[in-house]
Amino acid sequence: MEHLTICILADSTDLTLAITSRVRYCGAAVTHAASAEEALKRISAHEADVIITDYHMKERQGIDHILKVKRNRPFTPMIIIKGYADVISSSLASTLTIHDYFIQPMALDTLPRVIAMARACFSLN
Numbered sequence: 001m002e003h004l005t006i007c008i009l010a011d012s013t014d015l016t017l018a019i020t021s022r023v024r025y026c027g028a029a030v031t032h033a034a035s036a037e038e039a040l041k042r043i044s045a046h047e048a049d050v051i052i053t054d055y056h057m058k059e060r061q062g063i064d065h066i067l068k069v070k071r072n073r074p075f076t077p078m079i080i081i082k083g084y085a086d087v088i089s090s091s092l093a094s095t096l097t098i099h100d101y102f103i104q105p106m107a108l109d110t111l112p113r114v115i116a117m118a119r120a121c122f123s124l125n
Contacts, residue, residue, distance in 0.1 A: 005029040006115065007048030009039045009065070011057045015081065015104075019052055022108040023115070036065035043073050050115050055082035066098070077118035081106060 006023050010016050011034050020030045031047050033039035035057075042048050057065055066080065083104050 004049045004115070004119065005031055005047055007031050007033055007039055007042050007051045009033045009036070009051055009053035009057075009069070010081075012054060015054060018108060019111065022111050026112045028115070036068040039065075039069055040072050043069070043076055048076065050118055051076055051078045052111075052115075053078060053080055055080050077115075077121070079114060079118060 004027075006019075006028050008016050008019050008030060010019075010032075016032060020032075023030055031042050033042055039048070039051060039053075043051070051069060053066060053069070055063070055066070066078065069076070070078065078098050080098050081104060
């Protein structure tokens with residue numbers, strides 16, 4: 001994961017710290033965004049190769065912030081983290097070309113593999 005920058009889009013400090021720790025351990029750089037607008041700025045400035053986002057954030061409900069990022073940057077790989085599974089959000093994730101979908105608590109040891117697969121899939125497009 002060297003030479004990758006991961007943008008973590010979350011308003012939960014605990015989630016952000018856990019993900020940051022894991023991806024830095026694997027050699028990736030990390031940038032943080034607390035809003036969709038901030039994430040878009042970082043992506044536009046080439047500060048993010050992959051986005052890992054919390055599904056629920058205070059600024060927007062559900063998938064709204066994800067839709068905003070995907071509309072502006074459709075080919076940036078995105079991984080969603082959610083507190084519980086449901087059919088609607090998993091089908092929306094597949095419709096939006098979201099690379100992966102984690103339910104909390106997530107197995108952080110699988111994150112490097114998922115990020116590598118996301119980059120490989122989107123580099124083919």
